[in-house]
Every structure is written in structure tokens, then in C-alpha cells.
Amino acid sequence: MKINNNFLIKMRLFCVILIGGIKMHAEVIAVGTEMLLGEITDTNSQVISEGLADLGINVFYHNLVGDNESRMAEVIRLAASRSDLVVISGGLGPTPDDLTKQVVARYLGRDLIVDEKAMTKIKDFFARRERDMTPNNKVQAMYIDGAVSLQNEVGLAVGNYYHDEQGTDFLLLPGLPHEMKSMFETKAKPLLAQQYKGQQVLNSRLLRFFGIGESNLVTKLSDLIEKQKNPTIAPYAKENEVTLRLTASGSSDVDDQELLDELEAKIQKRVGQYLYGHGENNSLPSVVVNKLRKRGLTLSASESLTGGSFQAAITAIPGASNVFPGGFVTYAAEQKEQLLHIDPKLIEQYGVVSEETAGAMAEQTRQIIKTDYAVSFTGAAGPDPLEGQSAGTVWIGLAGKDMPTRAKLYHFPYDRQRVRSSAVMTGFGLLNDVLG
Amino acid sequence: MKINNNFLIKMRLFCVILIGGIKMHAEVIAVGTEMLLGEITDTNSQVISEGLADLGINVFYHNLVGDNESRMAEVIRLAASRSDLVVISGGLGPTPDDLTKQVVARYLGRDLIVDEKAMTKIKDFFARRERDMTPNNKVQAMYIDGAVSLQNEVGLAVGNYYHDEQGTDFLLLPGLPHEMKSMFETKAKPLLAQQYKGQQVLNSRLLRFFGIGESNLVTKLSDLIEKQKNPTIAPYAKENEVTLRLTASGSSDVDDQELLDELEAKIQKRVGQYLYGHGENNSLPSVVVNKLRKRGLTLSASESLTGGSFQAAITAIPGASNVFPGGFVTYAAEQKEQLLHIDPKLIEQYGVVSEETAGAMAEQTRQIIKTDYAVSFTGAAGPDPLEGQSAGTVWIGLAGKDMPTRAKLYHFPYDRQRVRSSAVMTGFGLLNDVLG
Numbered sequence: 001m002k003i004n005n006n007f008l009i010k011m012r013l014f015c016v017i018l019i020g021g022i023k024m025h026a027e028v029i030a031v032g033t034e035m036l037l038g039e040i041t042d043t044n045s046q047v048i049s050e051g052l053a054d055l056g057i058n059v060f061y062h063n064l065v066g067d068n069e070s071r072m073a074e075v076i077r078l079a080a081s082r083s084d085l086v087v088i089s090g091g092l093g094p095t096p097d098d099l100t101k102q103v104v105a106r107y108l109g110r111d112l113i114v115d116e117k118a119m120t121k122i123k124d125f126f127a128r129r130e131r132d133m134t135p136n137n138k139v140q141a142m143y144i145d146g147a148v149s150l151q152n153e154v155g156l157a158v159g160n161y162y163h164d165e166q167g168t169d170f171l172l173l174p175g176l177p178h179e180m181k182s183m184f185e186t187k188a189k190p191l192l193a194q195q196y197k198g199q200q201v202l203n204s205r206l207l208r209f210f211g212i213g214e215s216n217l218v219t220k221l222s223d224l225i226e227k228q229k230n231p232t233i234a235p236y237a238k239e240n241e242v243t244l245r246l247t248a249s250g251s252s253d254v255d256d257q258e259l260l261d262e263l264e265a266k267i268q269k270r271v272g273q274y275l276y277g278h279g280e281n282n283s284l285p286s287v288v289v290n291k292l293r294k295r296g297l298t299l300s301a302s303e304s305l306t307g308g309s310f311q312a313a314i315t316a317i318p319g320a321s322n323v324f325p326g327g328f329v330t331y332a333a334e335q336k337e338q339l340l341h342i343d344p345k346l347i348e349q350y351g352v353v354s355e356e357t358a359g360a361m362a363e364q365t366r367q368i369i370k371t372d373y374a375v376s377f378t379g380a381a382g383p384d385p386l387e388g389q390s391a392g393t394v395w396i397g398l399a400g401k402d403m404p405t406r407a408k409l410y411h412f413p414y415d416r417q418r419v420r421s422s423a424v425m426t427g428f429g430l431l432n433d434v435l436g
Numbered sequence: 437m438k439i440n441n442n443f444l445i446k447m448r449l450f451c452v453i454l455i456g457g458i459k460m461h462a463e464v465i466a467v468g469t470e471m472l473l474g475e476i477t478d479t480n481s482q483v484i485s486e487g488l489a490d491l492g493i494n495v496f497y498h499n500l501v502g503d504n505e506s507r508m509a510e511v512i513r514l515a516a517s518r519s520d521l522v523v524i525s526g527g528l529g530p531t532p533d534d535l536t537k538q539v540v541a542r543y544l545g546r547d548l549i550v551d552e553k554a555m556t557k558i559k560d561f562f563a564r565r566e567r568d569m570t571p572n573n574k575v576q577a578m579y580i581d582g583a584v585s586l587q588n589e590v591g592l593a594v595g596n597y598y599h600d601e602q603g604t605d606f607l608l609l610p611g612l613p614h615e616m617k618s619m620f621e622t623k624a625k626p627l628l629a630q631q632y633k634g635q636q637v638l639n640s641r642l643l644r645f646f647g648i649g650e651s652n653l654v655t656k657l658s659d660l661i662e663k664q665k666n667p668t669i670a671p672y673a674k675e676n677e678v679t680l681r682l683t684a685s686g687s688s689d690v691d692d693q694e695l696l697d698e699l700e701a702k703i704q705k706r707v708g709q710y711l712y713g714h715g716e717n718n719s720l721p722s723v724v725v726n727k728l729r730k731r732g733l734t735l736s737a738s739e740s741l742t743g744g745s746f747q748a749a750i751t752a753i754p755g756a757s758n759v760f761p762g763g764f765v766t767y768a769a770e771q772k773e774q775l776l777h778i779d780p781k782l783i784e785q786y787g788v789v790s791e792e793t794a795g796a797m798a799e800q801t802r803q804i805i806k807t808d809y810a811v812s813f814t815g816a817a818g819p820d821p822l823e824g825q826s827a828g829t830v831w832i833g834l835a836g837k838d839m840p841t842r843a844k845l846y847h848f849p850y851d852r853q854r855v856r857s858s859a860v861m862t863g864f865g866l867l868n869d870v871l872g
Contacts, residue, residue, distance in 0.1 A: 335805065
């Protein structure tokens with residue numbers, strides 16, 4: 001499968017190879033018949049692979065097998081024969097076809113023993129709900145003798161980490177994505193880091209960029225990426241943004257933060273103008289909404305081609321009501337005139353997809369809703385052209401107190417949905433630049 | 437991994453077992469290093485599994501391997517040793533690490549030969565762009581001697597279907613999801629149906645339901661599902677809707693359509709009030725927009741908790757401009773008063789989250805924008821309550837010509853995002869009911 005160009009893939013492989021201390025080979029297994037039937041997509045294996053790559057652990061294979069004892073045993077035997085670490089998600093739940101722990105225990109010739117802390121939690125859970133606990137439910141609190149039991153902070157089934165100096169290590173995680181993710185991040189990754197990275201402490205920092213493509217970003221940082229050892233740099237391209245994950249491995253958290261600060265400063269110098277935030281939960285809309293909120297500023301909008309998606313993105317963020325009182329969806333030209341009181345002559349003269357209309361939309365919206373800023377969107381989302389303007393042509397207007405109203409022209413060479421989402425993110429990008 | 441209850445899984449397995457003629461065991465392989473690094477999720481294997489399930493072909497394993505010749509060969513050998521059909525996506529592209537065809541050809545002891553039609557297409561492609569064609573690009577037009585070359589209607593690399601009466605069959609598909617999907621649906625599935633279903637012709641029909649949960653739907657149809665042979669019934673739960681895929685296997689298309697009509701009539705009788713449409717591309721918003729368009733009717737909206745997402749869903753559909761002139765996002769109470777001219781006393785008396793406010797919002801919106809219908813949304817999206825109303829409480833208003841304005845109360849027991857998306861879909865559901 002070719003999604004990115006080869007250079008990027010090589011850069012990434014290079015990161016994974018450089019980061020490693022001891023050279024581990026890991027393998028990922030997902031368990032669940034409903035995925036073999038194509039009912040749902042296995043997303044766990046991707047999340048696990050990304051986390052293992054952060055730790056410098058190579059992944060050579062993914063496998064997916066149903067809730068079938070003999071086929072599961074066969075896949076586990078094969079994985080153990082060719083990998084140093086086998087990470088399995090799924091099959092830890094309370095139903096009779098949840099068999100992962102049992103199958104791995106049998107492969108290892110070990111018993112399952114009870115984690116009393118987890119058992120108490122399960123008993124409490126059923127007592128509070130006044131429901132009877134079936135024997136199957138107890139299995140959720142059991143773990144393989146000799147393994148570390150991993151507490152499940154968002155569910156009932158414990159995970160397992162089994163280390164064998166001579167043989168293969170096993171990490172067993174729940175199948176529900178949010179349980180898996182929570183246990184992997186908070187319980188398993190620190191253990192893996194400790195086991196495979198010696199006494200080193202691992203710390204990551206996610207940098208988020210908007211307005212620059214992945215190839216361009218990687219090119220501007222190519223010498224840093226080629227020279228990288230500690231911290232490492234892993235670029236990821238997402239729709240409408242690029243992220244860099246920096247991972248430092250030092251003798252303490254303080255050491256790591258110093259290493260990360262130093263590298264971030266170098267990156268800032270070269271591409272700082274595109275860096276808008278840090279961390280998984282800080283999307284560009286939430287960064288903008290939080291900046292506005294902290295400064296007591298307000299925002300409104302009027303949307304034509306984006307049809308409400310910009311305002312939907314603002315209001316998706318809890319607490320948006322402090323910042324955003326409301327706005328307009330002025331899809332038809334007459335509504336730009338009726339709701340925003342734009343002079344019909346202006347639209348007639350310049351057209352709806354124009355600098356003048358975008359500017360007037362933003363200006364009028366700000367006046368009517370009485371906010372500090374207002375953003376406007378007008379353009380041709382496609383598939384058809386609009387007023388002779390090709391699909392993907394978008395004007396974004398921005399009005400604000402103490403600044404002249406402006407409008408910028410964009411051409412997004414994508415399909416309808418992506419033209420709209422790119423326009424929305426670009427609107428947030430413009431606001432973020434103005435807010436500084 | 438347990439997402440649905442066991443009953444549903446068993447029903448589904450039951451469907452897959454019943455549908456089959458010859459009992460095939462298939463295995464799916466995805467190829468691509470970037471997926472092992474966790475950069476992207478493999479979605480192809482899910483799509484392929486779903487399609488194979490439709491054909492009554494059991495899938496026992498998924499595998500994912502990088503662009504590495506020896507590991508790829510090992511995975512292919514193993515798959516061929518335990519499965520009747522091996523479906524591989526990825527590694528058909530023009531770069532040196534695209535090796536799938538070469539590795540399978542070597543396993544089979546066959547040469548690669550040129551598909552002249554595909555080669556002409558590639559040459560034209562480069563000639564039109566005035567770019568030089570590298571030798572690697574030619575490999576995209578090559579296929580395994582003895583296989584059927586599958587034309588790629590949305591890309592350049594051909595697929596391969598290799599059938600061996602005595603041994604294992606191979607289906608090779610491109611890795612890019614849209615190329616894979618197009619080739620699988622239009623080229624590969626008919627071949628597989630012909631090969632494994634004898635002279636039978638296979639036809640599927642997708643029924644889409646809103647307003648009923650999967651367990652409830654399956655329970656109401658349990659005898660039909662248990663008795664099913666031809667057509668088969670496969671239920672799938674998605675966010676905010678449930679679908680049933682009916683698949684008939686008869687001696688002709690006409691036969692199949694008769695079988696499907698007969699079964700659909702039975703389903704209609706029991707749960708027809710929830711059935712809103714047919715086919716992959718007919719989402720509830722597009723069904724509603726198309727009904728309005730065909731009847732020359734128009735729609736507007738005012739949104740509080742949904743913050744523009746309802747209008748964004750309307751305008752996501754090409755041609756929405758015939759139906760939707762515009763609307764309001766009245767997030768703050770004052771904007772409900774200012775933009776919609778709702779009497780402040782009404783809001784003061786009943787609150788913003790009330791039948792009265794929802795009704796007034798819909799009514800005023802319809803008056804101002806002058807449309808046949810108007811929908812309004814007001815409620816508490818969460819995480820916090822609003823005016824003492826718990827998160828998930830939503831009033832949806834509907835005003836229309838020749839009907840009294842109405843508002844309905846809902847409680848969506850979900851998180852903020854899902855409360856909003858459920859409210860939006862429910863708004864479309866209400867409109868669909870009114871439009872009949």
C-alpha cells in the first residue's frame with residue numbers, strides 16, 4: 001500500500017531503528033470473530049504499533065483471529081516462535097468465548113490466579129447494581145501465574161504482562177478500544193519501557209502543525225531527523241494537519257524535559273510559525289476557543305459553502321458558550337442579503353464568491369451578533385463550479401475590532417467534503433494567527 | 437473483543453454458514469510497512485471480510501506484513517497451506533518495495549506477463565502529463581501468467597485473480613482503499629461468486645433503518661433470520677442506524693429480485709416504519725434532501741446545542757442549494773431573541789430547553805427564511821446540565837405549512853458528540869416521517 005512517498009517511509013523506519021536499545025521484534029494479535037466477519041475494523045493494532053514504534057520496538061506482523069480456541073492457540077504458537085514480544089488485544093471479557101488468557105496460560109504451562117484487588121472491584125460493581133455475578137465474570141479478575149496483573153481503570157478485565165528472560169514475552173490487553181488504549185498508555189508502556197530500555201525514563205511530546213504539508217515539514221527538518229538519536233522525531237500526517245512526536249530517553253523526567261525543550265527550540269526556529277499546539281487533545285479549534293476564552297473575547301460566523309461546519313466545530317468544544325453566541329448559515333445569495341443586510345448591488349457586482357462578499361459577510365456578522373471577531377466562508381465546494389469559479393475556490397473573511405476587515409483566497413484541490421473541512425480548518429488557522 | 441452481545445454474533449455466524457454452497461476458507465493479507473509502524477489503520481481487510489461474508493465465504497485469519505520480501509513470502513506460504521482462497525491488498529504499486537505480485541508469482545512458479553490494455557493506459561497517462569515513465573511503472577500493467585488480470589478503473593495497477601482447481605486461489609488487489617474497493621466490488625466479487633457459487637447469480641440489497649436498535653430489530657425478525665437460506669439476512673449496527681443486507685442466490689437477476697422483493701415485503705410488514713432507504717449511498721440526510729428536492733419543497737433550521745451540525749449535514753449533500761437557503765445558529769439565549777425575534781418573556785417563563793422555545797424557534801425560522809419546513813434544536817449537549825436539565829435532554833421542533841408546529845422531547849444517554857449527532861439524525865428522522 002502506497003500512501004506516502006518513499007522518502008517519508010524511510011525516514012520513519014530510520015527513526016524506529018535509531019531509537020532502539022536492545023533490538024526487539026514484536027508481533028500484534030487482535031482477537032474477535034466480529035472483525036473476521038467484517039462488521040468492525042480492528043483499530044487496536046494500529047494504536048499498539050504506534051506505541052511500540054515510540055518505544056523503538058519493531059513490529060513485523062499483525063494477525064487477527066476469531067474467538068476460536070484451536071486457531072487462537074495456533075496463531076499464538078507461531079507468534080511466539082518468531083517474536084520476542086507478543087501483544088494481544090481482545091478476549092479478556094466475561095463471555096464463554098473470551099479465551100485469550102486461558103490459551104496463553106496453557107501455552108506457557110501456567111495456571112490462572114486471582115487478582116484480589118480486581119475481584120473486589122468486580123464484586124462491588126455487581127453489588128451496586130444488584131445484579132448476580134456469573135462465574136464467567138470472575139475470570140476477568142484472573143491473571144497468568146508469574147505475570148504482572150494490569151489494572152483496568154475504565155473497565156473490569158485485568159490485563160497481563162508476562163516476562164520470560166529466555167523466551168517470549170506476552171502482553172494481554174482488553175479488546176474495547178478505550179479500555180485497551182487506557183491500559184496500554186498508563187500501565188503497559190511504562191513497564192515495556194522499563195523492561196526494554198533499561199533504567200532509562202521515556203517521555204514523549206506531541207507537536208501539532210497547521211499550514212504545512214508533511215513532505216515540506218520533513219524536508220525542513222531533514223538534518224535533525226537524520227541526526228536524531230535522543231530525542232527521536234516521528235512525523236505523522238493527518239487530514240489537515242501534521243504532527244511530530246518527540247521522544248526522549250534519559251535518566252529522569254527532568255532530563256527528558258530538558259532534551260525535549262532543546263529539540264523543540266530548534267524546531268520552533270525553523271517551522272515555529274506553523275506550530276499551533278501540543279498534545280493529543282489540543283485540536284486547532286480547541287486551541288482557538290481556549291485562547292478566546294482566556295482573553296474574554298467572542299466570535300461569530302456566517303457560512304455559505306461550509307454550511308454550518310465551522311460553527312459545529314466551535315460548539316463541539318465544551319465551554320464554547322463563553323466564546324460563541326451564534327451565527328448564520330447563508331447558503332443562498334438572498335439570505336446573505338436578508339440576514340446579513342449585504343447590499344444586493346455588491347453581490348451583483350462582485351459575485352458571491354468574491355473578496356468583497358466575504359469581507360461584507362464577516363463585517364456584517366460581527367456588527368449584528370456584536371462579537372470581537374467574525375469569520376465568513378464563501379466559495380464553490382463542488383462538484384460543480386459556482387458563478388464560473390472552479391470547485392475548491394474559497395474566500396475566507398475575517399473581521400475584528402481594531403483591525404481592518406480582510407478576506408483571503410484559497411484553492412483546495414479536493415472533493416466536496418474535504419474542500420469544506422479544509423476551509424473550516426483554514427478559518428481556525430487565520431484566527432489563530434491573528435490571536436498570536 | 438466484545439462489542440455486541442453473543443446472540444447477535446451467533447446470528448451472524450449462522451448467516452455466514454447458511455449462505456455457503458461449497459465451504460470455502462479464505463484468509464486476508466494486507467501489505468504495507470506504514471501500517472506496521474502504526475501510521476495508518478488497515479481498513480481494507482474489514483471491507484474484504486464483509487464482502488466475503490456476503491458471498492458465504494468464511495474468513496479465519498487476517499495478516500498484516502511489511503514490504504519485506506522474505507516475510508511476505510513466509511506469510512503467503514502459511515496462508516496457502518491453510519486456506520482455499522488468499523486475498524491480498526497492497527504492494528501492486530510502482531515503487532521498488534511493491535512486491536506482492538512478484539512474491540506470489542514466485543510461490544506459484546509462474547512468470548509475470550504484460551496486460552497490453554493496461555500498459556496502453558499507463559503510457560497514455562504519462563504521455564498526457566509529459567512525464568517520463570520509469571520501468572517500475574510498467575510493472576503495474578503486469579499480471580501472473582494463468583491469472584485473470586483485473587482492470588483498475590480508478591488507478592493504474594491491475595489486480596490478479598488466480599484460480600487453481602487443486603490448490604489455493606489468490607486474489608491480488610491494490611492497497612489504496614478507493615482502488616481496492618472499486619476493483620473488489622466491480623471486478624473481483626462477480627468472479628468469486630461465479631467460481632464458488634456455481635451457476636448461481638448473486639444479488640444483494642441493503643435496507644437502512646432509523647429509530648430502532650440492532651437487538652430490537654433482530655428480535656423482531658428472529659424467525660426470519662433463523663429460517664433464512666435464500667435470501668440470507670445480515671444485520672449490521674452503525675452509529676445512529678442499523679442496516680440489513682439481504683443476499684439472494686438464484687438462476688438469474690430476475691429470480692434474485694423476486695426473492696429479495698418477497699423477503700423485503702415480509703420485513704416491511706414488521707418493521708417498515710423504521711425502514712427509510714436502500715443502498716450504500718442513501719444516508720438519511722440524503723433521502724430527506726432528495727424527497728424535498730423532488731417535491732420542490734424547502735427547509736431551514738435554527739440550532740442551539742447542535743451548533744450548526746444539522747445544517748452542515750444538509751449542505752454536505754451536492755444539490756442541497758435547491759432545498760436549503762440558510763438558517764441560524766442561535767447558541768446563546770439572546771441570539772434566539774435577537775435573530776429569531778422570540779419573545780424574551782417566553783424564554784424566561786419556560787427556559788431555553790423547553791417545548792415552547794423549540795416550537796417558537798422552528799416557527800420563527802420558517803417565517804423569516806420563508807421555507808416550507810423548519811427544524812429547531814435546543815437542549816443540553818453536556819457534559820454539564822443546562823438550566824437544571826440533564827445532559828442529553830433535547831427538544832426538537834418542527835414547523836411546516838399546513839401542519840401545527842410541534843416539538844418532541846428526547847433523552848440521549850451519550851457523550852457530548854454523540855448527543856449532538858443523535859439529535860441531528862433524529863431531526864432528519866422527524867422530517868422523513870412528515871414527508872412520508
